[in-house]
Amino acid sequence: MKHYTLVVDLLGRAGRLDEAMKFIQRMPISPDFVAWGALFCACRAHKNIKMAELVSEKLLRLEPKHPGSYVFLSNVYAAVGRWEDVERVRMLMQNQAVGKDPGWSYIEVNGQVHSFVAGDHDHKRAREIYLKLEEIVSGAREQGYMPETGWVLHNIEEEEKEDALGSHSEKLALAFALMNTSPGTTIRIVKNLRICGDFPSLMKCASKMSQREIILRDIKRFHHFKYGVCSCGDYW
Helix, strand or coil: CHHHHHHHHHHHHCCCHHHHHHHHHCCCCCCCHHHHHHHHHHHHHCCCHHHHHHHHHHHHHHCCCCHHHHHHHHHHHHHCCCHHHHHHHHHHHHHCCCCCCCCEEEEEECCEEEEEECCCCCCCCHHHHHHHHHHHHHHHHHCCCCCCHHHCCCCCCHHHHHHHHHCCHHHHHHHHHHHHCCCCCCEEEEECCCCCCCHHHHHHHHHHHHCCCEEEECCCCEEEEECCEECCCCCC
């Protein structure tokens, strides 16, 4: 199955979604959740809403209690402003009693582990962390960074969406690391969920501005940011 999934992933990365779909449909064995998930990620990356809906039906049949299927579909709808569909998926999660795992990120600094959740204000240096994050975002904007607000799953004003993106756990961990490590030190962050689609854009700018290598591990893969480039090739 792994080899079939790899082919689906490669076709998806290349934007050849129709070929990937035909490949899955012609597999001699029944495609599993991972294989369909690889195609779903490609649909999300290339904003193919129609195919994403078809694939999500397959995923929900295979694992109706898996929160990732619902969240991914919500992300696709939010990216194109289909808020009624975002709400429909949210209600479906509630009806199926499917809970979304809270996202957290942690980083080790000077032998001590620091963990963060989205919108975290419990850290004793929270005010400094948010000020540092504002500084990072401001510098990134000068390099052309624009917050990708399509990843916010709420129909709110654009400024509010930017604020919501700014408080994600991995960004707070990044700000804390830049405050508390020496210049040139590699930054390593671990996140329990998949990273937000806005994060790589900001991280590339941060690695370039700070002249640091930043390594982030999420539930899907390792991301190595260096000199303004990510090892994932902007596909996550």
